[in-house]
Amino acid sequence: xxxxxxxxxxxxxxxxxxxxxxxxxxxxxxxxxxxxxxxxxxxxxxxxxxxxxxxxxxxxxxxxxxxxxxxxxxxxxxxxxxxxxxxxxxxxxxxxxxxxxxxxxxxxxxxxxxxxxxxxxxxxxxxxxxxxxxxxxxxxxxxxxxxxxxxxxxxxxxxxxxxxxxxxxxxxxxxxxxxxxxxxxxxxxxxxxxxxxxxxxxxxxxxxxxxxxxxxxxxxxxxxxxxxxxxxxxxxxxxxxxxx
Numbered sequence: 001x002x003x004x005x006x007x008x009x010x011x012x013x014x015x016x017x018x019x020x021x022x023x024x025x026x027x028x029x030x031x032x033x034x035x036x037x038x039x040x041x042x043x044x045x046x047x048x049x050x051x052x053x054x055x056x057x058x059x060x061x062x063x064x065x066x067x068x069x070x071x072x073x074x075x076x077x078x079x080x081x082x083x084x085x086x087x088x089x090x091x092x093x094x095x096x097x098x099x100x101x102x103x104x105x106x107x108x109x110x111x112x113x114x115x116x117x118x119x120x121x122x123x124x125x126x127x128x129x130x131x132x133x134x135x136x137x138x139x140x141x142x143x144x145x146x147x148x149x150x151x152x153x154x155x156x157x158x159x160x161x162x163x164x165x166x167x168x169x170x171x172x173x174x175x176x177x178x179x180x181x182x183x184x185x186x187x188x189x190x191x192x193x194x195x196x197x198x199x200x201x202x203x204x205x206x207x208x209x210x211x212x213x214x215x216x217x218x219x220x221x222x223x224x225x226x227x228x229x230x231x232x233x234x235x236x237x238x239x240x241x242x243x244x
Contacts, residue, residue, distance in 0.1 A: 019043055020106035021091050038106040047091065047107075048114050050082040055118075057210060058235050074217030075202065075230045077122060079115040081107065084206050084234035092205050092234050095148070098141035107233050108151025108203075115231070119156060122229045124201035127153035130216055131166040131189065148233060149203040156201075163200070164189050164216055189219040196224030201231060208236040 017026040019040035026040055039047075052061045058078045082088045095104040112119060129149035137143050146162075153160035167190050200220050207213055207230075217228040 020102040021047065021087075038102060039110060043087075043106075044110065044113075047082060047088050047110055050080065050114075053080055053235075058207065058230075058232070060237055074214045074221060075228045077118070078207075078210075078213075078230040078232070079111070079118055080207075080231075080235045081111045081114055081233045082235075084208075084236040088234050092144070095205060095233075096140070096142070096144045100142065100144065101147055104144055104147035105151040105154075108148045109155050111148075111231060111233055112152055112155035119201070119231070122201065122227075123199060124156075124158060124229060125199045126163065127156065127158050127160045127201045127203055128163045128216075128220070129160070130202060130204040130212060131162065131164050133166045133168070144205040145203060148205055152201070152203050152231060158201070163192050163195055163198075164219055165192055189216050191219055191223035194224055195220055197226050198224075199227045199229070200225050201229045204230070204232045206234045206236060207232040 017038075018024060019026060020038040021043040022040060024040045024042070053059065054061060055077050058080045060083075084092065091103055091107060094100045095107055127149050129143065129145040132140075132143040132145065150160050152158075166188055168188055198220075202213055202216050202220075204213060210230075213230045213232070217230070220228050
């Protein structure tokens with residue numbers, strides 16, 4: 001045990017651990033408590049700040065969604081880390097790169113850390129990433145949703161499985177007007193077999209209208225899922241532009 005401690009101390013001196021989000025040096029031995037061990041205290045505080053949101057659709061309550069009368073969702077609840085803007089937007093874009101695995105893992109841990117009690121109440125059986133079409137994945141070299149889902153699953157102690165597949169390469173949602181997004185992804189997802197009785201937590205990097213999560217939720221419920229919940233790192237509020 002003593003030898004291990006000395007080895008870890010030596011490694012910290014030679015290559016100090018750094019925040020996966022901003023690159024700042026972390027305290028030796030990482031004084032930042034888990035599950036935020038890969039994010040510095042500043043990033044934890046900055047990226048975890050958010051307004052009060054509707055528990056059903058994820059809109060800021062200030063937009064007038066106090067009772068969610070406008071909502072029609074195929075999920076039973078949603079959690080969001082914060083708005084798709086400023087430093088969180090920058091972090092999400094980095095997580096989309098082939099080299100963004102550590103950023104995605106840190107964002108996933110922040111998302112779980114902020115909403116751990118809600119996620120525990122949902123008691124999901126499995127964490128499922130929103131699937132990317134194979135062609136787009138091969139071009140991009142990674143799937144941020146996959147990496148985030150793995151991180152969320154690890155932080156929750158749940159399995160992560162690709163239980164949904166994308167059957168066609170749809171036009172990217174951010175290139176379409178709001179009114180066209182639901183139709184663009186309708187029927188674009190299929191389950192990989194029966195999901196009977198499973199409580200599913202869908203994970204994506206960014207949501208705007210919720211159309212993609214809606215289509216995934218409908219596919220899961222049609223395959224027998226007992227309940228579907230959603231988690232997104234960021235929500236593009238007030239139709240803010242969303243990057244690919």
